[in-house]
Amino acid sequence: MAAPAAWLEQAFVLVHGEDGDGRREAVEAWKRKHVDPEWEDFSLTLCSEGCPWAEVLAALQEAPPLGAEARTVVVPAADNLFSKRRGGPKDKKQDLPEAVAALLQTPPRGLKLLLIAWATVPGGPGNPLGSKPWTDWAKAGRILKVGHIEHRDVPAFIEGRAAEMGLRLGSGGARLLAERLSNEKVLTERSRKKKAEGGHPGIIQRTLEVIELMAEGQAVTEPIIDQATFRLAGERAYAWKNAWMKGDASAALRALRESLDDDADAAALMLLNQVRSELTRLFDYLEATGQGLKGAELLEAIGFSPKQAFLLNDLAATANRLRGRPLAGMLRRVNQTERDLKGMALGKGQTALLDLTLYLCRTWGH
Helix, strand or coil: CCCCHHHHHCCEEEEECCCHHHHHHHHHHHHHHHCCCCCHHHHEEECCCCCCHHHHHHHHHCCCCCCCCCEEEEECCCHHHHCEECCCCCCEECCCCHHHHHHHHCCCCCEEEEEEECCCCCCCCCCCCCCCCHHHHHHHCCEEECCCECHHHHHHHHHHHHHHHCCCCCCCHHHHHHHHHHHCCCCCHHHHHCHHHCECHHHHHHHHHHHHHHHCCCCCCHHHHHHHHCCHHHHHHHHHHHHHHCCCHHHHHHHHHHHHHHCHHHHHHHHHHHHHHHHHHHHHHHHHHHCCCCHHHHHHHCCCCHHHHHHHHHHHHHHHHHCCHHHHHHHHHHHHHHHHHHHHCCCCHHHHHHHHHHHHHHHCCC
16 A cells, blocks of 8 residues: 555655554655665664663654755654553543644655554544644645545455456455455454444455465455454464474564554553463462362363363473563563553553563573
């Protein structure tokens, strides 16, 4: 999904939304337009994730190096800058510092700013994008929203991407896939309740990639579409869990990125539930063995069927290795991550889940 030319021409811009692929494409296109590769090391400032407006303002106030035409500031995770201030009967939107508001309202020459929000920043009265200077930014074409396709436009979007990939969906294939992605569990409960919101380009792209592998150059049939869309999100969450349980940080981080790119809010909770289920099984095992349970009683206590008895040896080894302080520390870490995901952290949940993933790889997959 190419970024609009009008947005690319602007020096001060915001890109927001859940489509990771679209967001990356827009960011790279804007940087190609506004950042001179020869001067990038000197004239480009990359702010830290979850940084406050004070850090952004300080970066903007730095003079460009001698010989460079402009200084460019990129804020890679700006979601917290648009979050509402908590407290009182109603959460209120944050007021911009006067110095920041002045710069955003009338960007000076020689400065460029790219704000990147991973989630959709709400607009309208009382919301972060519902007042100046953001309403003026919207009118000027400085705000780009990715990750949103109107429900009626989803089949056409699928057909376009399939044609680019050389997939032969056949008559009605695009519409069938659109229906599967609307009705199967790959969408969040919120998305199912609001079908008019359309689909996520990231989910569609990942699904087409799976279909491409399954079709092996042949025409795409309905059974292939059924198989590709069955519990797609759940399979990615399982891949993430399987990777950190083995200590494979590279695979775990890749699975995490793919899950968050598609639907960050739903994926974050799904991934956290994967960790909790494994921790619960360890605690249940330690409690059951402490009571002297064995055989069928032990399997029943930890929720295993007789066919899963072969998993007991690995479970016992992990439980004995992590019992005591390591297991208690892991539980505290998961609880802290849950609090971060619910809005008690400076940044968005991506950073919290990234830290948790690396922690699990080191601790569980040791």
